[in-house]
Amino acid sequence: MRQLSFAKGHGAKNDFVIVLDRHGVSPLSEEDVRFVCDRHVGVGGDGLLRVIKAAHVCGWDGDPHLWFMDYRNADGSLAEMCGNGLRVFARFLQEEDLIAENTITIATRAGARQVVLRGDGLIQVEMGPARISPEEASVSVSGETRPAVAVNVGNPHAVTFVDGATLAGLDLRSAPGVGPADLFPDGTNVEFVHVLGEHDIAMRVHERGVGETMACGTGMVAAVAAVDARNGAAGGAYTVRVPGGVLTVELGNGLAWLTGPAVIVARGEVTLPDRR
Known part of the structure; x- marks a missing residue:
């Protein structure tokens, strides 16, 4: 021993x-x-x-x-x-x-x-750049397939948007399906995001190799990057609400910062x- x-x-x-x-x-x-x-x-x-x-x-x-x-x-x-x-x-x-x-x-x-x-x-940490793939991804959960945004934050993510009721009711005990396979050859983390306001989101995440977690730092950055792209890529500070608490992600000058x-x-x- x-x-x-x-x-x-x-x-x-x-x-x-x-x-x-x-x-x-x-x-x-x-x-x-x-x-x-x-x-x-x-x-x-x-x-x-x-x-x-x-x-x-x-x-x-x-x-x-x-x-x-x-x-x-x-x-x-x-x-x-x-x-x-x-x-x-x-x-x-x-x-x-x-x-x-x-x-x-x-x-x-x-x-x-x-x-x-x-x-x-x-503690504030530099998360590096969040790179959005031009190739559209998909996420399958609870028998439904949704479009997703592929984001790399030093590790891979698939971000999909849902409403509040769907977010609360998701069963993430098993890994969601993701595609296409060649976009995520080593698997990926999957984020489900409900947009509450222009700079305010709620999310849940299924982490690759772990399962659902109460928070995921790179996942929060990936989610904010996907939302910010929909907002016109203006950057700035976003409030991110996860089951484990409330954190801040700030985008600017090509980098993301996470504070919590x-x-x-x-x-x-x-x-x-x-x-x-």
Whole structure:
């Protein structure tokens, strides 16, 4: 049996297990991640954040001194980017005294991202550009197929628009169907968006490799990008209401910024089963 020290945190109830592995000496297998994220037998979480120096990450060719967010979905698969996870990651670095400044850069599989730990307790993270595909997508759920907008925020998204009653009644216990297949070769996150006002939306999301989550940072950015495109691409700040809370997405100068809470709620040790 193996012991693993961990912290547990969440950003708008999108929750993560955090593991400090500064020098990359304790890699976790997909099986390990699935066990730790299992809410019945492990710690429980929508994903796992391994805190590692970028110098020890295979394929990273940027600044080796940065902290790297090695993010895994709850099913053990790698993910390129996670906006809520990035805020939780930054909060962990702050509480563990692993950073000295309030404005930092964190490395991710989607590139380096700037993070600002604000004095009001909220954390603002640069999400990079949100790129909308010219190819129309589709989403199928509850026996109905809807047109969707394909958006890339460092990871793939399919955004579809629904009314309020439909949003509330969606059954997202299983993954929606998406198409065309060549547009999403590695699967995709799916956002269902109800427009409340010109800069105000409500949404739910089914995350690739996880299931429905209470919030999804990249999903919120993708949803806002799709809405903003319908509004004439004027940019500005949008209020985004998800089951886990209310956050802000701001578009401008080709970049998206996500602002919201992040808290560390527990620390401890978990016993991992022996590897087969």
